[in-house]
Amino acid sequence: MNFKIVVVGFSGEFLPSGLAALKRLHRVLVSHELLEAVHLAAPELSELLSPYRRFSEALEALEEARKEDRPLGLVASGDPLFFGAGRVLVRRFGKERVALYPAPSFAQKALARLGYPLEDYFFVSLHGGKRAFGLEDLPGLLRLYGKVGVFTDPDLGPREMARFLVEKESAEGVTLIVAQRVGLPGEAFWQGSPEEALRKDFAYPHLVFLHYEGPGRERGLGLSTAEISHPRGLITKEEVRAVVLHALRLPERGVLWDIGAGAGGVSVEAARAFPLLRVFSVERSPEALDHLRKNRRRLGLFNLEVVAGEAPEALEGLPTPDRVFIGGSGGRLEEILDLALERSRGPVVLTLVLLSHLHRVLALARRRAFSPKLSQISVCRARPLGPDLALFPETPVFVVSLEPEDGGKG
Incomplete structure (x- = not known):
């Protein structure tokens, strides 16, 4: 042959x-x-x-x-x-x-011109139809790696990247270096912020090197309540967050809906621990939204997107979730839970305080053939009492995890 x-x-x-x-x-x-x-x-x-x-x-x-x-x-x-x-x-x-x-690759040549080691970069490609990563992954990749090299496409280049980062409020601390026509006639380099890149035209073929210098490089669980900005007394307690995050079995990549996110106790922990997880925090309270945005910005959690509005209407147009946490329902528990069970590809986890709410959740789960896992978290906190310490109980919280009994949709 x-x-x-x-x-x-x-x-x-x-x-x-x-x-x-x-x-x-x-x-x-x-x-x-x-x-x-x-x-x-x-x-x-x-x-x-x-x-x-x-x-x-x-x-x-x-x-x-x-x-x-x-x-x-x-x-x-x-x-x-x-x-x-x-x-x-x-x-x-x-x-x-x-x-x-x-x-030698164009990336090697470009970085040699710039004097940056190739090994410092994590590379992705936005070229063509089938891609391992997309624009939506850039904020998480920057948190995870700090320096990201991007092979571009004629229709998905520096300006499109910059526009995405600006629109998603993820441009702070990010620098773009655009290498244009490396090794070819008209070779040029440009460096600036995403906002500045929106006003520039770039010659193709080009490569983009993204540098991130800001908060959010730390990973892991275990933020204390004091580390999360919140209205007094209105945050999912640390012990409850631990159980919820365990029940969610969060993937490294995917989509999490946090409905009734409040100040973002669960959202912040999830986004911090999993930089490539896209977290959509849905909240209607203006005061809670202020705290949520403050936490996102201060901790550099640009893979967390704040969604202002009331569920279930605010859920329209969001990507299909791999996991759902419902921490508040604003009196529309059945509507929200029904939609979450319909859309989620994985566990739906709720925290509840009222027995009537627990009864309604379990009834809906039975009707839709979802198997509930139920636990109650009872925590006592030590506080001073005279010259000594005493334990005082916190309000007990039910944690319910729902998955289809047959492994499919209910």
Whole structure:
């Protein structure tokens, strides 16, 4: 079988081995973005070059070459296996049919120009349709890693990133470094804030390096009540938060709804412990919302989004949750719980004080074939009594966790 795909990396120039491999072919595919630079770097390839605008066109040409049992070349950006075409081609055609000749990646070249070590960055790609991470993950990634390199797309570049961060109130402490046309004619670098990036135009192809210097790099559970800003007496107690978070079995990534979030006791703990978890804190009280926003900003929890409004209406348009916590219902318990049970992909956990509310929750769970796990948290706190200490009881709290009895929706 003669069919072979020769994939050669290009980052403004070819390495000798890759260029020699292309010269042995009769046709070489190259994207329109790289066409001019390839002409300048290797004019001897000009007669072989076959440009394409979309990668799907290149795949069609490669499939045709396979049918005709002939070799075909493809010029790829930098290192084809570093967020490049190599992964797709190997998976689709088999590694025995793909010969790879990597060049230094555009990220390597850009960081070398800037004097930053490659190893300091966590890299993601926003290029193409299937992506491991999206814009919505950037705030959490910045909290987790501090420095993030982003391979961009013509329709998802520096301005789109900046707009997202600004609109989600996650731009504070973030610096963008935009590397444009690295190794190609018109190479340029720009550095500034997300707000400044909104007013700039950037030449494609580009890479973005995001730097975050601010609070929120710490992870873990166990914030004390004193560390969370809240109206006097209105916060989920530490011992109850611990049981709730255990019952939620939070994933590393996903979506949590905190309904009736108050000042954000549960939301703040969850967002702090899991930077890639998107937490939507739904609250209607203006006073509680002020405390919630203060906690988000002070702790740098930009993966927490404050949703001002009354449930269940405020839940419309939110991403499908993987977990739901209901800490308050504003007199609309059944409506909220019914929607949560319908939408959630995982456990729905509630805290309740009133016996009548517990009865209503258990009745609804039975009607919908959800299996409840019920516990009561009774806590006593030590306080001074004369020259000594005595234990005083806090209000007992019911914690109810609901999941479908058959593993599916109720």
